[in-house]
Amino acid sequence: MNVIFFGPPAAGKGTQAKIIQDKYGLQQLSTGDMLRAEIEAGTDLGKKAKKIMDSGALVSDEIVIDMIAARIDSPECAGGVIFDGFPRTVAQAEALDKMLAARGKKIDIVMELDVDQGKIIERVEKRAAEEGRSDDNIGALKTRLQQYNDYSAKVLPYYEAQGAVPKIDGNQSIEAVTSQIEAILTGKDSAPSAVSGGA
Numbered sequence: 561m562n563v564i565f566f567g568p569p570a571a572g573k574g575t576q577a578k579i580i581q582d583k584y585g586l587q588q589l590s591t592g593d594m595l596r597a598e599i600e601a602g603t604d605l606g607k608k609a610k611k612i613m614d615s616g617a618l619v620s621d622e623i624v625i626d627m628i629a630a631r632i633d634s635p636e637c638a639g640g641v642i643f644d645g646f647p648r649t650v651a652q653a654e655a656l657d658k659m660l661a662a663r664g665k666k667i668d669i670v671m672e673l674d675v676d677q678g679k680i681i682e683r684v685e686k687r688a689a690e691e692g693r694s695d696d697n698i699g700a701l702k703t704r705l706q707q708y709n710d711y712s713a714k715v716l717p718y719y720e721a722q723g724a725v726p727k728i729d730g731n732q733s734i735e736a737v738t739s740q741i742e743a744i745l746t747g748k749d750s751a752p753s754a755v756s757g758g759a
């Protein structure tokens with residue numbers, strides 16, 4: 561099963577992906593985490609990406625598509641993937657569909673984690689204190705939220721055209737959000753694909 565967690569910054573996509581991947585034998589692929597690993601390792605790509613990420617803008621489609629392509633055939637992805645923070649543009653969504661179709665696979669479900677703006681600001685402030693992410697500040701967050709509004713208006717309709725995109729209330733506790741996701745995933749196991757594109 562291949563799943564996309566879609567949602568604004570600090571919606572809880574990463575937290576939920578980590579819980580769900582362990583329970584369902586899926587592999588979380590977070591382009592944000594991969595980029596932060598490149599920065600940590602001091603690679604040229606990391607250096608290039610850091611400036612963009614710190615401003616809250618999106619890195620190029622080519623960079624993130626190449627990072628996903630490099631991971632998709634790894635053994636840990638064989639049981640399915642939770643895409644977290646990818647795709648963020650229609651070009652990325654199309655590239656992902658192509659990549660999966662070439663392997664006889666497809667996106668089985670796209671979920672949107674919906675969180676109120678006040679809650680997002682609260683969570684970003686908490687994460688800034690706990691993790692010290694350099695893009696968790698009000699200036700960059702403003703840009704990231706603006707970016708989200710812009711790209712969700714394009715990427716969500718791309719997937720809605722292929723099938724239902726269930727909305728999760730991401731304002732609730734971690735456990736309550738996990739329950740909502742699991743209800744969709746387990747319902748999904750016995751139901752035909754909501755998203756039929758790709759294969």
Ligand code: AMP
Pocket residue numbers: 569570591592593595612613614616617618619620621624644645646647648649652695704
């Ligand atoms: P995230 O950890 O998902 O919030 O991503 C942090 C930052 O990494 C974003 O603000 C972007 O600068 C960059 N990034 C992560 N994923 C993507 C993507 N799919 N497309 C473009 N930029 C991305």
